[in-house]
Amino acid sequence: MDNRAEVRDFLTSRRERLTPERAGMPSYGDRRRVKGLRREEVAMLAGMSTDYYTRLERGNLTGVSEAVLESLARALQFDEAERAHLFDLAGAASPSGRARGQAADASRRSSARTNVREGVRRILDSQGAPAYVANGRMDVLATNRLGRALFTDAYGDTSSGFNLARYLFLDPRSRDFYLEWDTVARDSVASLRAYAGRNPYDRGLTDLVGELTTRSEEFAGWWATHAVKFHRTSTKKIHHSVVGDLEVTGEALELPGDPGLRIVVYTVEPASPSEQALAFLASWSSRAPSEHEESTRRQ
DSSP, X not given: OOHHHHHHHHHHHHHHHXXXXXXXXXXXXXXXXXXXXXHHHHHHHXXXXXXXXHHHHTTOOTTOOHHHHHHHHHHTTOOHHHHHHHHHHHHHHSSOHHHHHHHHHHHHHHHHOOOOOHHHHHHHHHOSSOEEEEETTOEEEEEOHHHHHHTXXXXXXXXXOEEHHHHHHHOTTHHHHBTTHHHHHHHHHHHHHHXXXXXXXXXXXXXXXXXHHHHOHHHHXXXXXXXXXXXXXXXXXEEETTTEEEEEEEEEEEOTTSTTEEEEEEEOOTTXXXXXXXXXXXXXXXXXXXHHHHHHHHO
């Protein structure tokens, strides 16, 4: 991805969303010709010259200090994810040629990982709740029996995993599965955008974004907003084709031994209709072997 274009569009979109009132600046009731703040207003809030801020907004973050980035993040009222994204973009702009090449190699190795360690699979199978392992591109690489049963439509006829973003935007069944589809879909785009800032050399992500942008107007529109979000926990209302409606809370747990991978576990409120539905799902899923058992059998 073009780092300068990413920086330019990200900073411009953040400036345009920030009104003088929200920034604590007088507007004097004048008719403004720009959305949000003017460049000189952002520069004043950040304690820098307008020329210097203009250089940053045009995409040049090379050699910018952490202090300047912090000032800019405060001026534009960034949240945690936006601040991290700004620093990721600056990091991608600054490395030497050798460091850039090393980062690219590391990113390719990480993105190429498709195998899940046996120990991690055992952790999945020990969970009494739906759980899966995914990477930053939202590739689901392994699930336990309940996870496979929960995402039975997304899996379809394959046993090799699936991509959650493709399921959301390219499979019409996802709109029945997620009762608040718009929210889930927007969050997934923001999560992918944050991942893109951390891994600008991930060819798999570039291909995925290109595919979704071409085939989904909704994805293309939300991608263009440059929204970013950390997807660590969320509550989702879903409609399962077998057990009906249930509300699950997902918790993402990073795997230090496998950088870039995380386990996502879905839990339900005790003594709730969702717990009853999950119990029924467990009974239904027990008739089929788990993904781990199938994999072991094939070996």
